Every structure is written in C-alpha cells, then in structure tokens.
Amino acid sequence: MEVNHSLLKGQRIALVANTDWYLWNYRLSLANHLRETGSEVYLISPKGAYSKALQAHGFKWIEWQLNRRSIFPIWEIYSLVKLHRLYRQIQPDIVHHFTVKPVLYGSFVSNLLGVSYIFNSITGLGYFFLRDTLAIKMIRNLILWSYSFVLRKPNVYVIFENQDDRSFFLERNLANSENTFIIEGVGVDIHQFTPSAEPEGTPIILYAGRFLWEKGLGELIEAARFLRGQFDFRLVLVGNPDTGNPGSISMNLIDEWVQEGIVEWWGWQDNMAEVYQKCHVVVLPSYREGIPTTLIEALAAQKPVIATDAPGCRDVVIPGVNGLLVPPRNPEALRDALALLLSNRDLRIDMGKAGREIAIDKFSKEVIDHKTIMLYHSILMSNKKDER
Template sequence: MKIAVIGGYGPSLINFRGPMLRAMKEAGHEVYGIAPLDSADVPAKLAGMGIEYIEAPIERTGMNPLKDLASLWVLVNILREIKPDTVLSYTIKPVIYGSIAAKLGGVKNIYSMITGLGYAFGRTSGKRGLLFKLVKSMYRTGLACNKSVMFQNPDDCELFKSIGIIPAVKETVITNGSGVDLEHYASSSVPQGAPVFLCISRLLKEKGVREFAEAGIRLKKKYPKAEFRLVGPHDHGPDSISDGLVAKWQNEGIDCVGPVDDVRDELRNCSVYVLPSYREGTPRSVLEAMSCGRPIVTTNATGCRETVIEGRNGFMVPVKDISALEQAMEKFILQPELMQPMGDASLNYAAEKFDINKVNATIMHGMGL
C-alpha cells in the first residue's frame, strides 16, 4: 500500500514517528512523510530510512484562517498527486486539515492519532472557552472523515465521545502512547550519592514546570546537596514561562539547563524523573525515563496516570499541588533505598506496556496494515 503520514513538525517524523515509519516500510509499504521542513536535515534522514519527504506549510501555532486554508489546499494537491491508499495524521492541525484534505483528495482510508489535547482544552470558559469551542468544532469536522481514530490513553477517547467530537459508535484504538525504544533508551543503575531530580519539558505552565521548580526550591533549602534539573526549551506563547521567572529559579537553586540534543545522558545521571503535567497524551519523556530504569513522580492526570503503578514504580500527586509534589520527592531523599527497585519496576512496566514494537504493531493493526 501507499501510505502518507502527516505531521505538524518536520523533525517529529524522525524523533517521534521514525520507528513507526520504519515498521511500515519494512512491512513492504511505500511511505511518505508530509510536514513543514523546520530542520534542513529532515529530508536526508527520512531518505536514509527509505521514506520520501514532502514539505507542507502547516503552522503549528496561530489561528490565521487564510493561512490554514492555504495549508489545506496544499495538502489536497499533494494527496491528489501521490494518490495514497491510506493517510495517518497526528497533532491538531494535521489531524483537522489533513483529514479534510484526504477526504477531498479521494483517499479511502483516513486515520488520525490524538497525541494530546494541548492548550485549547485547558479551560472551557472565558476567552479560552471560545478557543475550546472552535477547536472542538474543527476536530468534529476533521474526524468525521476518519475510518478510525487512535488515542494514546483511554481518558482522551472517552472525552471525545462524551462531548460529541466523535460519535460513541466510532471505531477507536488505544495505542498506549507513542511507545519507547527500549534499546535506544537503555537501562542503567540509579547513580549513587546525592539525589538528582530531573524534569524534561518545554517551559510551559501546563507541563507543571512551575510546580517542579517551587517544590525543588523548598527541598533545596532543607537538603542542600540534592539537585534539581529542569531541561528543555522555551516555547513562547500564551502558556510560556517568562525568562525572568526562569532566572529566579536558577538563582534559588534550580539548574535550568535549556534544551539538549540527546536526553539520554541526563536520564542516566538522574535518580528520579519528575513530570507534574496537567494533562498529556502519554508523556514521552516519562516513558524514556522508565526505559532507562528510573522511578517516576508524576500527576494523577490524564495520560500521566497511565505510566505509574502507585508505590511500585513511583508516586502520583494531584495536579498543581506543590506540597504533595514536595512530599513525594522527599520520600526518595529520606528513603534512597526505594530508588533502584522502583527504577527496575519502571523498566519492567515499560517493556510490558510501552515497548515501541508493541505500540507500532497496535497502530498498524488499527490501520489494517
């Protein structure tokens, strides 16, 4: 079959969907990756995997209807030209416009993957409520074109049905996230010595980085040798953390590292992985930390709760609860003997539920491949 995979960020075709694209190619299918360029090395890297890259001007952010209509028309023309048998889209704009374009382009088998709900679903009243209503309507239009819709967790699937984005009878698939490559993120023993708490995230409020920093500042005052590392880029927008606040955290003992090319060294050097996010599809960074054999502290929130068996491979805390987060992290300082067995349990759970090979098999089966 000829398969087109549409994403909203070029490098994500490699970093997030690369193993899936390879699995499709190895199964004998002709595969196209369609996304904005974003990084000059995307075409060559995809070509090395046997995937043909096609550039499409999809803006991840912004609500300019003329630009979005232009993107839709470009996608229609691309799909009419390559004539795929199947289209799979992921992230919000590709899901909406990619699905509509596939329908207009005469594609019979149209699928979408909901990888998280993002800023628009954070509040359903006030100004953000207007955005929520708009996005909800657009999702309903796009997903009506789909043969099946894939979700990374059961909560998002239930939400889409309960608020009428998709009908209750719509065929759906739960993929257990995007999966994790257990070999690439190889496990290692938890380091000895003073504990290192790590959070890898774009610097956004709804990722819980404020809670991580504030809990870390409190603990740093009580346990000066403990380390708290915040790794990730600024993602400027309505939910972003200000430069001034990041500088304040740095001055109060939080090591704000910025983005890194390869997170594996950070994961190997940490003792406990922390992500106090308000909502996720399934948090990829947590899966990577689990694969590396690290205990997890995260929130009892959609997507996040899928990664922790309470008390076995980590702890869950309520969303936005700094005191509860502080207490959960403090358990590892007071009882460092918890770290290794919980890290081992994380690895076992990742292998059981989130192995990239199992997840890709679920996705491909859901697409009838």
C-alpha cells in the same frame, strides 16, 4: 513483528505531522516497519532540521507549508490548498495524521479526495482545553466543532493515547465510538534508553520537557523551595520555553530561578538517554497529557518517576510500583513525594527496576508499532470482508 504483509503490500501510506522533528523522533520506527511490509511510505511535514535525515533513511519526505501556531485565516486556507495538492499528487490509500492541525486539515482534505482509510492520532488535548478565558473558550469551541465535522465520517479512525481523552471525545459526540481505539503513546526505544547504576553524589531530580505552566513547573519550583534546607539535591531542568504558546514560561523567569539557586538549566539536550543516566528521579507534575514521552523514557532508563494523578500520567505510573502519583496543582503533595524518594535509595532502585519491565512490556516502540500496524491491517481486513 509478525504481521500478514499481504494487505499492506503496495499500499501508499502517508504519515503527516506538524514538524519533521515529530516524524524523526516519534514515527521513524513506524515508517521503517511499514516499509518492511512492502508499503510505499510518504512522510509529510513542514521543512526543518530533520527533513534531510528522513530522506537519508530512504523515505519520500514531502514539504507541507504549515505554521503550527498560526490562526491567521489566509495562511490556514493556503495550508489546506497545499495539502490538497499534495494528496492529489501522491494519491494515498492510507493517511495517518498526528497533532491537531494535521488531524483537522488532513481529514478534511482526505474526505474531499475520497481517501479510503483515514487514521488520526489525538496526542493530547493541549493548551486550549486547560484554561477558561473567553478567547480560549471561543477557540476551543471552534476546535471541537471542527473535530466533530471531520472525525465522524465512516472511513475515519481515531486513535487516543488514554481512556480519559477517548471518553472526552465520545461524551461530546466528536467521533464514532466504533471507530475509536487506544494505543498508548509513541513508544520508547528500549535499546537506546537502557538501565545504568544509580550515580553517586547529590541526588538529581530531573524535569525534561517544554517550559509551560500547564506542565506544573510552578508547583515543582514551590515544592523544591519547601525541600531546600531539609535535603541535599539538585533540581535540573532540560528543555526550553515554547515560544508562541500562551502558557510558556519566559526565559527571564528561568534565569531568576537559576540565580536563586533553586534549579540548574541544562538547555536543550539531544542525547536524553545520557541525561537520564545522570539523574535519580524524574518528575512531571503536568495537568494533563496524552502519554508523556518523558515518563516512558524514564521507565526504560530504569528511573523512578513522580507524576500527577491526571490523564496520561496515571496511565504510566502505578503508585508504589514504578513511581508515585500526586494531585495536580498541589506543591505540598509534590514535596512529600519528592522527600520520600530522596530519602530512600532502595525504594528508588526497586521502582526503577519495575518501571523498566513495564516499559518493555507496554510502551516499547516494538509494541506500539505492532499495535498500530495491526490496527491498519484489521480495518483493511474488515472492509475486505464487507465487500464480499
């Protein structure tokens, strides 16, 4: 990574997320690259199964007591106070927040303490922007007001994963246009997710992710029912319900689908690279994403993908090149796309090869980390010039 290290050397940089799992899986390579620049890197999150692993890599991991699903005011104020104390303790020069609560709480606290550079990654809009009940509308309006309050400061820089999300924020005047940027997701390790020969036997269609209605699982099950009897295939679900998320699909319903014979449930898998090697097609019929990690991992593993023509998904899939796009909430179109790839092995292989090249050129961790560090550098350089 060719970066002028001088501006970042010695900078205290805090990377802040709502789980240590997020930091371990998605931002460890960024932390490593920042350390190579001579920066002093702090990783801040609630304590979980990956905290010790982050420390074992030589990073200063600090616990932040945060409940990512809570909306109880006393607990939220407590989390704000704890983060305020942490920032006063480490006195960061640069903070980079990931996911909703760190973005909102971290930006508020950083501005109170006069942190010079505040970067926020909007990793998607989430559940509260996909449904329209009265309660959800009220919460959504509160979130939008909060974004507007914390993001429109001159020292706050907002990173989006796709143009649709950026436009959503700018149309509602939630951020300053000149301080918004696009970096396409968290990146994929192209050395971990590698090509392999398509396996012999019954084709496997893979869905990997949280079990949420907003991910299009209902439409996927309906499409699979349409195809049953026409094609020999296995539909495999990898992941778990997202307990506490109002859009979560119950494990009881998953069990019913398994008993029906329409799906196999492989549970949570730590080695996803191995899982991709066993499948033939990867599918994500989601209603909206940032940049879906499942899809870019599939590209790197040289698998064809089927996704929806929705924000985030359409930023990964080039129709007819590395996969197929279908309208959201349309099980018939999803059925037809699955049928096309199930019936055409050569097309699957050609799309997989094209996807691998796209993953290397656009979505590799090297590319994404480089863009992120260059953004830090360009902002610091711009401010240095303004000070002259």
